[in-house]
Amino acid sequence: MRKVVIAVILPSVIALVGFALPGSGAAGAGNGDAGAVTAGTTGPCEDPVRAGRPRCPDLIIGRPSEMYADRKTIPGRVLLRATNDIMSRGEGPIELRGRRDRTRSMNVTQAIRRKNGSWARFPIQARLRFVKVGAAYGGAFWKVRNPLRFELWRVDRTRRKIRMVRTGPKQFYCFRDLERTRPGPNSPTDPVYPACNQNPRERKVTLGTSVGWSDIYPSTYDRQWIDVTGLRGCFAYVLRLDPAGLFHELDRENNVAQRVVRLPWKPDRGKRCPRP
16 A cells, blocks of 8 residues: 555656756756756746746846956956846846755745736745855845856857856845836836845845846946956956756746957957957
């Protein structure tokens, strides 16, 4: 009798995990340009009928901009800084709801609004953490871990990426409505998701970015850099959104943006790198 029960329950459990937990298996960016997606999983944005017709988000990363060489933050090192722009498009907002389960950390459920106005909730493997960024940058905030990665790739004579040589140190970001970058009928006029919560005792926290809005971090902000000390030649400075493929969204093909640069850094030196 016990074997019969297991045989009936186990496929349901497997199906539920495969639907609700993308990215729960091994995932890596590799040398491709799309965010990693766990094989064999089907999320609500890939199977909208099954999920109750959700209005899924679509996150798009803009090209690195406002770049400059920083030689002051770490004496003796050259840090190539860049601004990142995480744009929220798609049919609905990206919304992450954290619930505390550790001292300074929260598990995360992604909430997706359905077309009838209700919310569907999907546990994901992301984490929120209360992170100190220093008084110069506002103190400490609840932020999501690893939604974006800074990468530096060696490129060949056709500008094709051949080997990742460095990554940036930044791990935590706050989804918020900072700037309305694409007004439209589905884009709220006023911000819905404010600046990140700064209460370390909070039990629940919601982060998000509305459709038509962007969460932008300037190149001058904490850890917006890759250490390029000692490197020479042509490289791709890459911003990779959701590298572990944790978030449910409409399109992962727009999760990577890059700018080809020549090192040592000088403005516009990337134009001297060969073009295909």
